[in-house]
Amino acid sequence: MLQGKQLILATKPFAKETPWKSWYYTLTTAAILLGLYAAVALIPFLPVRILCSVLCGLVIVRMFVIYHDYQHHTILYKSKIADLLFSAFGIFILAPASIWKRSHDHHHAHNSKLFTASIGSYPIMTKQKFMESTPEERRAYLIQRHPLTILFGYISMFVMGMSLRSFLSSPVRHFDSLLALILHFTAGTLIFIYMGWLSCLLLLVLPFFLACALGAYLFYAQHNFPGVTFRDKQGWCHENAAMASSSYLLMNPFWNWVTGNIGYHHIHHLNSRIPFYRLPEAMAAIPELQQAKTTRLTPSDIIACLKLKVWNPDVNAMVGLNQL
Numbered sequence: 135m136l137q138g139k140q141l142i143l144a145t146k147p148f149a150k151e152t153p154w155k156s157w158y159y160t161l162t163t164a165a166i167l168l169g170l171y172a173a174v175a176l177i178p179f180l181p182v183r184i185l186c187s188v189l190c191g192l193v194i195v196r197m198f199v200i201y202h203d204y205q206h207h208t209i210l211y212k213s214k215i216a217d218l219l220f221s222a223f224g225i226f227i228l229a230p231a232s233i234w235k236r237s238h239d240h241h242h243a244h245n246s247k248l249f250t251a252s253i254g255s256y257p258i259m260t261k262q263k264f265m266e267s268t269p270e271e272r273r274a275y276l277i278q279r280h281p282l283t284i285l286f287g288y289i290s291m292f293v294m295g296m297s298l299r300s301f302l303s304s305p306v307r308h309f310d311s312l313l314a315l316i317l318h319f320t321a322g323t324l325i326f327i328y329m330g331w332l333s334c335l336l337l338l339v340l341p342f343f344l345a346c347a348l349g350a351y352l353f354y355a356q357h358n359f360p361g362v363t364f365r366d367k368q369g370w371c372h373e374n375a376a377m378a379s380s381s382y383l384l385m386n387p388f389w390n391w392v393t394g395n396i397g398y399h400h401i402h403h404l405n406s407r408i409p410f411y412r413l414p415e416a417m418a419a420i421p422e423l424q425q426a427k428t429t430r431l432t433p434s435d436i437i438a439c440l441k442l443k444v445w446n447p448d449v450n451a452m453v454g455l456n457q458l
Contacts, residue, residue: 136422138373142404145423148416149208149407156209159411160200160216167193174336175329187336191344192392198227198349199394199410205235206406221310227345228292228318230310233300242406245357246364246379248445256354258364261446261458279358281440287350288343293318348393355439356381356399359429362452364445376403382426389431390414400426 136144170193173186201220203209210216224231241255248258257278264272277283283290293315301311318338326334363378383397390397398413401423408416417423429435442452 136420138371141373141377141420141422144420145401145405145408145416148412148419149405151209151409151412153210155411156409160210160219163193163197163200164219167197171337175333183336184340187340188344190341191348194227194341194345195348195352196392196394197223198229198345199396201227201229202234202238202396203394203410205231205238208407209409225310225314225317228314228342229296230300230308230314232308232310233296242403245403246362246375247370248364248366255357259444261444261448261453264444265458276443279354279443284350284354284440285347286343288346291350292342292346351436352383352393352396355383355429355436356396358442358452359427359435359439360442360452361427362442363450364452373404376400377426379403380426382428384428384430 167190170186170190174183174190177183177186200209201223204211204216204220205224221231224234245255248260257275259267259275264275267275297311297315300308301315305312322334322338325337329337357379359381362381363374365374377400380400380403381397382400383393385393385397394410395413396402396410398417401408401413401416402410404423405416429439441454443455444453444458445451446453446457
């Protein structure tokens, strides 16, 4: 059984991109997204426009995962053209490079650590800390993990969290966050004025609502699922954080395409330099990776994940409020 450093080293052969594949997946995804947006804007039949608007939201998720790989320097990171493309996409999706990369790199370095894992992720309280907190502190904590906060990730995570909060915290460092907000709401206003409320809904609100809600839940379920473990700094190690604190989201081929294989999240955390299109290959080749903790995009599994609120070290598990 490969463990620790040996398991990480076993993934190294897969941490090499194939440039033409990286470009192919990037450009085809971008072309599909642009084609769907054109269909929403130009096709006169409402049912087709609604369908294309929903598909826009799903393809945005896939493009975001590719953008996420670029920010890890996993694909195309030496290309100036790719840098322009992905910088523009980060502004478009309200997750500009300056805040996304910094917060996400912190998340990877501190995943599953108690007390330091909350930057770039959902906050985690221990049972003791939760019980000792004031009612206001408990309320604020539970709001951040509330299903409605996840569902309305468009506003809570991307408009407020990624863009507005980052700019207010450091205007010079995160000027691209202000640019993202200005362009987003300017585009919405112009669409509303010149094309009407329905086009504004189908071109902007619905795709962003769906993409951000799905993205917010995926990020939640990848580290908040039955069986997840958290450690203090002394008991933390990179391999255990990947295998015990990052889920393998079992999905069918359609959802694997939409999510850019991000469901293989335990492998991504084990070695973030593996391109998204090589994650299934790595899992098939290394038996130890096939023993990951799993969850699914089924109603029962989603409910089970959303019920988890507090880390209870007494039972070494995340528990719901009714179990406190």
